[in-house]
Amino acid sequence: MKLSKVDYIKARNFILTNARMIERRLFEFYFENGDNTGVFHAVYAYRNPDGGFGHGMEPDTASPESQPLFSVMALETLDEVGYLNADLIQKDFMPYFERITTENGGIPWMFKPISSYPCEEHFKTVKEWAALSTTAPLLGILEKYNLNLPWMKKAEQFVWSEIDRIKEKHVFCYLCIPRWLMFLKYTRNQEKAKQTIHDLKHWILADGVLCKDLSDDGWGLYGKPHSLNYAPSPKSILSPIFSQETIDADIKTLINRQKSDGRWDTWYGISEGTKLEWAGIQTLSVLKALKHYDRIEK
Missing domain, CATH: 1.25.40 (Serine Threonine Protein Phosphatase 5, Tetratricopeptide repeat)
Structure with missing residues (x-):
């Protein structure tokens, strides 16, 4: 499964309109030849x-x-x-x-x-x-x-x-x-x-250790990790311990958890503004992992 072009653009636009400057510059570096x-x-x-x-x-x-x-x-x-x-x-x-x-x-x-x-x-x-x-x-x-x-x-x-x-x-x-x-x-x-x-x-x-409850809102966040948290790239030191089936399942779940405005969310934040900042961090992290595994439609 791959993130569609449409959903990638949603994620891009969420970062560029809501994330902090540091995440925007990192996004440009990784995805737009910055x-x-x-x-x-x-x-x-x-x-x-x-x-x-x-x-x-x-x-x-x-x-x-x-x-x-x-x-x-x-x-x-x-x-x-x-x-x-x-x-x-x-x-x-x-x-x-x-x-x-x-x-x-x-x-x-x-x-x-x-x-x-x-x-x-x-x-x-x-x-x-x-x-x-x-x-x-x-x-x-x-x-x-x-x-x-x-x-x-x-x-x-x-x-x-x-x-x-x-x-x-x-x-x-x-x-x-x-x-x-x-x-x-x-x-x-x-x-x-x-x-x-x-x-x-x-x-x-x-x-x-790994969170197997895919309905848990905290899946993939602090204390409830999935395989991609430990192996965000196929080249990661820990990637060999996870089967391709596990990686594929977690990628599919991750893609399906994208919100309608393009973000991947967290429950972190001391204000509405910092919740957006955390969402920017999380969205960039997900996009980087999907890029590393070649799971974004060209």
Whole structure:
């Protein structure tokens, strides 16, 4: 099954009229031959003088303060479109990350906002200790660009210890697992990485991880993943664990869940505006996956 031309145009128009600038520039990059410079400028609109990124780069908070997660997201986006390089990482990103590194070598996931800007409740109660979901992708990116910084030694010790500690506890979170994979793909300790990837495959296929209730409004969202959340491309490290039948079924379900205005929805959002922003993020994510699997009519 493929997304029809008509429904693709609906999705395109939804993004271009409702999504944030960053999703619009990413859409142009992936689907309309846009250049990565536009993506760079959209990402850097979220950058603060301290070198970190804030200003609601994830729409669950409008707080302007720099956040570790948002700064990692900025790195991931620039890497995704081929704009990142070693000099940029060292000059624009590492001073901030080094400044917020904890004693055990990792960086926190988030800090509690100190301003009175609106945000989801889980940001107000966030634990400010080091996290695997931010430290691992940062370390993976540093390895990918062949950087060898003193910061990396203790960070790597932290990441391996957290992988051993957490094990399958976060496997339900399809936002965390790709960040593990960035590290596992590029770490120099490939023997350990291969074993961890093997374990991940086993944990993901365990009963109760994938959401099998196709009528569930949360299907494919946080905590209720499907196969494409873990394998958004046939080239994904985890794609071999899913049968073609499973991939095809999830693609069909995904296409059928498109709304009449072209969007794919989420239940996230602290306002009607941020719900549209999340829908823009989700719609772009779906279109990218469908493109990777060649499931959009030409």
